[in-house]
Amino acid sequence: MEPIPTAPPPPVTFGEAFRFWLKLGFISFGGPAGQIAIMHTELVERRRWISERRFLHALNYCMVLPGPEAQQLATYLGWLMHRTPGGIVAGALFVLPSLLILVALSWIYIAHGQMPVVAGIFYGLKPAVTALVLHAAHRIGTRVLRNGWLWGIAVAAFVALFAADVPFPLIVIAAALAGHLGGRHAPQRFAAGSGHGGGGVRGHGPALIDDDTPPPAHARFTRAGLVRVLLAGLALWVLAMAALAAHSGLDGALAAMGWFFTKAALLTFGGAYAVLPYVYQGAVEHHQWLTGPQMIDGLALGETTPGPLIMVVAFVGFVGGWTKQVLGPDALFAGAALAAAVVTFFTFLPSFVFILAGGPVIESTHGDVRFTAPLTAITAAVVGVIVNLALFFAYHVLWPQGFSGRFDIVSAALAVAAAVALFRFKWGVMPLLGACAVAGVLLR
Known part of the structure; x- marks a missing residue:
């Protein structure tokens, strides 16, 4: 086991950050949960550009915004490190590779019809995506669900969405209200990052933007x-x-x-x-x-x-x-x-606009439990929502014609194998997707 570093990493240049955001745009598979997990692994654990507590604080803000939270989180982190150009580059590179790939695939789809090889690739990838979402829910849940209160919020959110089909905005509002009340009456239960090795030496070593690092000049709020x-x-x-x-x-x-x-x-x-x-x-x-x-x-x-x-x-x-x-x-x-x-x-x-306008306000609140408690509760609720999404994927992958149709035993075997590769053998996203795509082509 490698020793935990005792000094923060050197400052990150704009060029180094640009190369990372470009790479992220091409490997950000697995939906928002998988993408957030990739960013956490790369930026918090491996590169130590930002502490876990600051990372989760930014994530909490992105969770309550309309729009894709993973792309907004990348924009936020890029902006925090390298001002407005850094935010625009991080957010744009999160999207542009996907746009180029989708344009190419859409042209193949509409101009050349269904191709057996493409159908086989999709057949193998869908079980892998199901396993990725479940794995990401586990990773985020182990960081966020630190006590019974937050577990209760996550379970309630799952039940509300799965059993009662409650609209997501109502789940967000209810979780925020629970966090607000919990922050007033039991603030220690809703303190962001408490009890789970946030930034600093206890976790992965001190980060470049650590728990107590003051916001840079461009991240201070002005009208x-x-x-x-x-x-x-x-x-x-x-x-x-x-x-x-x-x-x-x-x-x-x-x-x-x-x-x-x-x-x-x-x-x-x-x-x-x-x-x-x-x-x-x-x-x-x-x-x-x-x-x-x-x-x-x-x-x-x-x-x-x-x-x-x-x-x-x-x-x-x-x-x-x-x-x-x-x-x-x-x-x-x-x-x-x-x-x-x-x-x-x-x-x-x-x-x-949401990130560049609201970021300075959020940076001024990362130590204020009155603000962080509702966001912590929302993040707990989102864990339940992600589990529901994993079940949604599993239903459509394992019963492609619905419960009245046949059970796809081959897709089930691929999903189990993908889950074992992720949970037991710690496979990366790209090797997993590549192996499942090849398996899908061979099987079909």
Whole structure:
């Protein structure tokens, strides 16, 4: 066993951080839980760029925002280390590899139809994704669920979602209220990071941004800074919408996509699955950008590519751009790729604004239990939500035609093997996905 370091690592250059965020964009499989687990392993345990307590504090904030929490967490950490350019680079590189891969896969899907090799890859990857989500829930749960109170919140959240189908925003509100009351009457139970080796020598050694490291100058709250970020975000939105309206009018497909996915971005509490019914209703039933079966196929693509699962909207944009011929019948691919980029821009722009505007406020509260207690309770609730997501995946993987259909014993065996590889043998994400993809091709 290696000795625990006693000194923090050297300062991280912008170039070194850029290379890490680029790598993360290509390996961030497993949905938000898996992506957050990867960031924790790399940034807290191995590189020690930030302490666990500061990491969880930032994560708690991202959990309560609409939008993809893993991408927002990357943006937050990049901003904390290297100002606004660092945040933009971290957040953008979390998304861009996924966008490029999805555009390529969407083109293969729509132009060349179903391919047996691709179907085999998906067949092997889905059980692996199920195991990854369950493993990530275990890892986050062991860090967050430090006492019976937090366990109770996690169990209650799971039951509310699994048995009563309670909307995720109500679960967040209830958990925040429980944390607020718990923080007043039993603050030691809700202190962020208490009792589980946060930053400092007890855990992985002192971090570059440790528990007691004061916020850097750019992370201190000012009203002028808040106004600048809000105005910049609004200006980008207005300019982009104006350009789309000038191209094809406000009633054109591109402008309609921009407006629709702006609304969707503000409703994504609880991750992609919470907003998918809204996207399905608007994209399939109202705008008819794609069909229902195509939407399901797009979700399968989103599940098996790196980046946030909400990137399924890029598939929706690509197919919609192709179907509506937004740049004419002679430029189907260019129009579809443009539509995918437009949808991605409007889906993620609010996330950057939330982080760059709210980050300074959050940095001023990381030692205030009145603020951290509700967020700690929300994180505990999200553990229950992630377990529910793992069961959702397992249901669709093991009973592809529903409970009335056959039980897929081969997928079950792959899921068990993937879980053993993760829990027992500590496999990395990429080796696991590669092995399962090869197994899927051979089996199909």
